[in-house]
Amino acid sequence: xxxxxxxxxxxxxxxxxxxxxxxxxxxxxxxxxxxxxxxxxxxxxxxxxxxxxxxxxxxxxxxxxxxxxxxxxxxxxxxxxxxxxxxxxxxxxxxxxxxxxxxxxxxxxxxxxxxxxxxxxxxxxxxxxxxxxxxxxxxxxxxxxxxxxxxxxxxxxxxxxxxxxxxxxxxxxxxxxxxxxxxxxxxxxxxxxxxxxxxxxxxxxxxxxxxxxxxxxxxxxxxxxxxxxxxxxxxxxxxxxxxxxxxxxxxxxxxxxxxxxxxxxxxxxxxxxxxxxxxxxxxxxxxxxxxxxxxxxxxxxxxxxxxxxxxxxxxxxxxxxxxxxxxxxxxxxxxxxxxxxxxxxxxxxxxxxxxxxxxxxxxxxxxxxxxxxxxxxxxxxxxxxxxxxxxxxxxxxxxxxxxxxxxxxxxxxxxxxxxxxxxxxxxxxxxxxxxxxxxxxxx
Amino acid sequence: xxxxxxxxxxxxxxxxxxxxxxxxxxxxxxxxxxxxxxxxxxxxxxxxxxxxxxxxxxxxxxxxxxxxxxxxxxxxxxxxxxxxxxxxxxxxxxxxxxxxxxxxxxxxxxxxxxxxxxxxxxxxxxxxxxxxxxxxxxxxxxxxxxxxxxxxxxxxxxxxxxxxxxxxxxxxxxxxxxxxxxxxxxxxxxxxxxxxxxxxxxxxxxxxxxxxxxxxxxxxxxxxxxxxxxxxxxxxxxxxxxxxxxxxxxxxx
Numbered sequence: 270x271x272x273x274x275x276x277x278x279x280x281x282x283x284x285x286x287x288x289x290x291x292x293x294x295x296x297x298x299x300x301x302x303x304x305x306x307x308x309x310x311x312x313x314x315x316x317x318x319x320x321x322x323x324x325x326x327x328x329x330x331x332x333x334x335x336x337x338x339x340x341x342x343x344x345x346x347x348x349x350x351x352x353x354x355x356x357x358x359x360x361x362x363x364x365x366x367x368x369x370x371x372x373x374x375x376x377x378x379x380x381x382x383x384x385x386x387x388x389x390x391x392x393x394x395x396x397x398x399x400x401x402x403x404x405x406x407x408x409x410x411x412x413x414x415x416x417x418x419x420x421x422x423x424x425x426x427x428x429x430x431x432x433x434x435x436x437x438x439x440x441x442x443x444x445x446x447x448x449x450x451x452x453x454x455x456x457x458x459x460x461x462x463x464x465x466x467x468x469x470x471x472x473x474x475x476x477x478x479x480x481x482x483x484x485x486x487x488x489x490x491x492x493x494x495x496x497x498x499x500x501x502x503x504x505x506x507x508x509x510x511x512x513x514x515x516x517x518x519x520x521x522x523x524x525x526x527x528x529x530x531x532x533x534x535x536x537x538x539x540x541x542x543x544x545x546x547x548x549x550x551x552x553x554x555x556x557x558x559x560x561x562x563x564x565x566x567x568x569x570x571x572x573x574x575x576x577x578x579x580x581x582x583x584x585x586x587x588x589x590x591x592x593x594x595x596x597x598x599x600x601x602x603x604x605x606x607x608x609x610x611x612x613x614x615x616x617x618x619x620x621x622x623x624x625x626x627x628x629x630x631x632x633x634x635x636x637x638x639x640x641x642x643x644x645x646x647x648x649x650x651x652x653x654x655x656x657x658x659x660x661x662x663x664x665x666x667x668x669x670x671x672x673x674x675x676x677x678x679x680x681x682x683x684x685x686x687x688x689x690x691x692x693x694x695x696x697x698x699x700x701x702x703x704x705x706x707x708x709x710x711x712x
Numbered sequence: 713x714x715x716x717x718x719x720x721x722x723x724x725x726x727x728x729x730x731x732x733x734x735x736x737x738x739x740x741x742x743x744x745x746x747x748x749x750x751x752x753x754x755x756x757x758x759x760x761x762x763x764x765x766x767x768x769x770x771x772x773x774x775x776x777x778x779x780x781x782x783x784x785x786x787x788x789x790x791x792x793x794x795x796x797x798x799x800x801x802x803x804x805x806x807x808x809x810x811x812x813x814x815x816x817x818x819x820x821x822x823x824x825x826x827x828x829x830x831x832x833x834x835x836x837x838x839x840x841x842x843x844x845x846x847x848x849x850x851x852x853x854x855x856x857x858x859x860x861x862x863x864x865x866x867x868x869x870x871x872x873x874x875x876x877x878x879x880x881x882x883x884x885x886x887x888x889x890x891x892x893x894x895x896x897x898x899x900x901x902x903x904x905x906x907x908x909x910x911x912x913x914x915x916x917x918x919x920x921x922x923x924x925x926x927x928x929x930x931x932x933x934x935x936x937x938x939x940x941x942x943x944x945x946x947x948x949x950x951x952x953x954x955x956x957x958x959x960x961x962x963x964x965x
Contacts, residue, residue, distance in 0.1 A: 654767065659804040661788040662764050662797075663814075663871065664821030673817065677808025677854065 287339065287422070293395050297402065305411035305421030309335070312415050320631050324597035325539050325568040330416055330483055330513040332452050338423045359689070360470075361440035362387050364428045366455060367447040372426055383436050390427030390456055400431050404460050408517035408545065409487040417515050420454050420487045427456035430469065434462030434493065441468040441501075441689070447475050448484040448510065456487045459500070463493040463521075468687070472503040473512060474534070482510045490518035492526055494548060499527045501690055502542070505534035505697060508563075514540045522548030522577070529686060530557040530586075531694040532567055533701050543572030543601075546580035546611075556686060557586035558679050558694050560701045561594025561626070568597045575604040575611040582612070587682045588619040589675050589698070590626035597629040602645070606637035613641070619649035620678050622671065672702045715741040717795070717910050718879040720783070723774035725755070725762040725935075732758040734935035735774070740879060740910045747913045747921060749946060750932035751954045756914045757801060759932075760883040764798035765791050779878060793822060795878030799868040799885050805856040811867065812837065812851040815874055822875055840873045844900045861888040869900040880905070881912045886920035898923030918950035933958055 287306050289299050315327040332338065356363035356375050364387060365373040372389040386397055393401045411421040428444055446455060461467060471488065484506070492498045498520075506512055512535050520526045532538055544553035559567050573582035588596045602613045619628035630647035652674055660670035679698060683691035718740040725733035733755045740746055750756050762769035763776065765788030776783035778794045786794060806814065816833060841850060844866045856864050865885055872880050882901070886894055901924050905911050913924060921929075921943065929945040930937045931954070938957055939945065949957075 653804070656804050656806060658766055658788060659800065660806070662792050662800075663818040663875070664789060664792040665817065666789050666821070667787075669817070669821070673809050673814070674806060677806050680808030 295394065295398060295402070298394055298405070301406045301411055302422050305418040305423075308411050308418035309415060309422055312412075312418065315415060320599045320633060321541065321570050323599075324595075324629060325537065325566065327416070329511050329537050330485060330539065332419060332423075332454075332483060332485070335419060335423060338425075338452065338454075357443070359440060360443040361438050362430075362442040364430075364442070364444040365447065366426055366428050366444060366457075368426050368449050368453040368455065372428060374428070377440070380438070383438070384433035385436060385438065386429065386431040387442065388429055390429040390458055393429035393431075393458070397429070397431065400460055401429055401458060404489065404491050405458055406489075408489050408491075408519055409515050413515065416485055416513055417487060420456065420485045420515075424454040424456045424485075424487070426453075427458070430457075430459045430467075432459075432461045432465045432467045432496075435464045436462070437466040438468070439466075441470045441499075443470045444472060446471065446473045446486065448473070448482055448506065448512075449475070451482055453482065453484045454486075455484070457489070459488075459490040459498075461490070461492040461496045461498050464495045465493070466497040468499040468501065468690070470501045470503065470690075470693075472505070473514075474503070474505045475507050475510070482507075484510060484512040484514075486512065486514045488514065488516040490516070490526070492518065492520045492524045494521040495523045496521070497525045499529065499687070499690070501529045501531070501693075502540075503693065503697070504530075504532040504538055504540070507534065508536060510535040511537045512539070514538075514542075516540070516542040517545065518543070518553075519545040519547050520551045520553060523550040523552075524548060525552045525554075527554040527556070527686070529690060529694075530555075530559075530569065531697055532557070532559045532569070533562075533697045535565070537566045537568075539568045541570045541572075543574060544582065545574045545576060546582065547576050549577050549579050551577055551580040553580075553582040554685070555582070555584040555586075556682050557584075557588075558682055558698060559586070559588045559596060560675075560698045561588070561590040561592075561596060562701055563592050563594060565594040567595070569599075571598075571600045571615075573600075573602050573613055573615070575602075575608055575613060578608045579610045580608070580612075582614070584615040584617075585682050585685065586617045587679045588617070588628060589622065589678065590619065590628060591622040593625045595627045597631075598647075599629075599631045599633065600645070601633040601635065602643060603635040604638055604641050604643070608638050609640040611638075611641050611643075613643045615645040617647045618678075619647075620675065621649065621651045622675070623651075668702075672699070675702060716777075717742050718776075718778050718912075720763070720776035721774055723759065723762070723776060724772045725758050726770045726772050727758060727768060731772070732935055733762065736932070736935075736937055738912070738930070738937075740912060742878075742908055742910060743906055744910045744928065745905065745913065745924065745926045746911065746928045746930065747915060747926040747946065748930045748932050748937075749915055749918070749949060751958075752916070754932045755935040756932050757883050760798060760881045760912075760914050763791075763881060764788060764796060789821075792877075797872050797875055797877035797880040799865075799872060799880060799882040801883040801885075801887065803856045803859075803864045803868055805854070805859070807854050807857045809855050810852050811855055814855045815871065818871065819874055836874065840870050840900075843873065843903055844870050845896050846870070862890065862893040865889055865893070865897055866900070869897050869904070873900060873904040876904070876909060878908070879910045879912065881914065883914045884916065885913070886915055886917065894920060895923060918946045921946045931957055
């Protein structure tokens with residue numbers, strides 16, 4: 270049936286089907302989910318004339334017969350076996366998020382007494398309602414968009430991380446997000462207190478192939494005053510996956526957030542990532558490294574929303590495309606009125622390794638005030654055959670020459686990251702250059 | 713034939729369908745220093761690039777050998793590994809790749825495997841840095857990225873010194889150098905050649921030949937070598953220019 274032409278009775282009938290997950294579900298949470306379900310049915314399809322949807326067909330992420338998923342509600346802790354995975358010594362905590370299993374989390378012993386909470390998101394909404402409740406659904410809520418509404422209504426696995434004020438967690442907190450089956454709807458909620466420090470690796474990976482899997486993920490991050498947070502989003506899904514990820518972070522006064530996106534996997538990737546700079550002196554850095562192969566399609570949209578004076582944002586996205594891969598980058602800088610002395614910089618560069626690749630880059634500026642410094646730049650161009658010849662004349666093979674040039678191209682971006690994170694991204698790109706699958710090993 | 717490291721005969725080169733080298737024959741023995749001189753547009757740089765395997769320069773006929781190998785059957789990578797080196801007139805920047813990593817990879821590629829230990833490499837690199845009077849910080853800079861003209865030429869000779877080719881073609885390495893840089897670069901060339909390593913120095917001017925003394929001088933005009941001789945030929949050219957030779961070279965109408 271055509272989804273857009275459903276009659277009112279059907280819509281009402283479907284809304285009526287919506288029911289609580291279990292008797293412990295807080296009413297506010299039920300209301301949010303139900304609002305998502307209603308918004309999903311009531312809202313028009315995404316507008317393809319807008320830059321955000323100009324390059325990617327929204328129907329690629331449509332979930333057929335979502336009412337079937339109403340019966341596929343979150344697995345409650347008592348029902349299922351845990352899948353145990355050993356935590357690596359270089360991580361402070363490990364979370365495993367798989368849609369057909371209960372979410373699993375584990376923390377290093379040294380986190381004992383730190384007050385860090387890392388657990389299944391459903392459990393947190395009941396057990397840590399005081400922290401999770403005021404933040405859940407606030408920046409990627411039921412009315413964010415059609416796909417986000419569906420996520421709110423039907424998500425069935427998620428993680429919750431809370432870093433209390435003043436806690437400094439040196440090692441990264443690693444999360445393996447593992448889609449399974451045809452549809453995965455998952456969420457992540459991170460709440461970081463004042464003066465706290467943490468690095469979060471949010472790794473989307475699976476071996477999944479040939480299933481046309483849709484992953485719809487929503488990520489919300491809140492970082493309090495003077496906190497120092499790194500959020501690393503890695504997308505190395507199997508070659509027939511279609512991830513749709515909406516990420517929003519809200520940062521406070523003098524807070525530093527470095528959001529890092531490494532993307533090499535999947536067939537069609539759509540990411541909408543944004544930072545809301547909500548306090549004076551807030552600092553948002555965003556870095557991206559994308560490598561495309563075959564017919565891969567990447568569509569990244571970023572938002573820097575300056576709502577406070579003297580806030581600073583800097584974005585640096587590097588894209589390398591090979592074969593017939595395609596990237597569309599659209600970046601919005603919005604500076605609200607009544608702010609002064611904000612600075613916003615945005616740069617997107619695209620390196621095309623052969624004919625047949627395609628890159629689009631569209632900056633969007635919404636500057637509602639006069640006292641502002643703002644620049645943006647985009648470049649796209651082929652690999653320079655003179656550079657390749659120069660290296661070959663020194664004995665480099667042609668593939669090694671290309672690899673050196675690509676490595677050099679992304680290196681200034683990687684240099685802005687901590688060495689361990691840069692190492693992960695470098696390895697992802699090198700694996701792709703060497704022709705290895707979708708970015709190397711799965712965790 | 714025993715000592716011949718590089719030979720070519722009747723080489724013709726085309727660029728974008730236009731013939732720019734019209735039959736060049738050369739024979740270079742181990743350790744010899746040859747200079748090719750000639751006015752602008754005589755085909756010197758085209759010959760250099762074509763021999764190194766630049767994809768825009770097509771060798772349409774002739775033969776060329778390096779060591780015992782047929783140069784024309786090799787691609788640019790293989791020519792380099794066979795011992796041919798081209799010092800570029802306009803060296804390319806490779807942003808994001810440090811000089812040290814670049815040289816390490818190049819040395820590794822030449823040797824075919826990783827025989828040379830990292831320590832040896834570093835020791836040798838330090839020596840060559842001293843030879844070419846460059847600062848240690850050079851190693852961590854990106855290849856030719858933001859380099860001055862003089863720094864780029866020093867790096868070219870540094871690479872030659874590290875790679876120890878059988879035959880190095882130096883394409884106007886002297887252009888754009890002030891007199892102090894020219895002396896340093898010449899010192900580097902002299903220190904790295906004369907033993908087993910032969911050079912073919914391509915230049916407009918006699919100036920560099922005051923520092924790098926050639927065994928042979930060839931004069932190239934309109935795609936052909938019109939005269940070969942000893943170092944005295946270069947001095948003669950410096951005094952009288954190329955015009956008298958152009959008149960001699962042009963076919964009788």
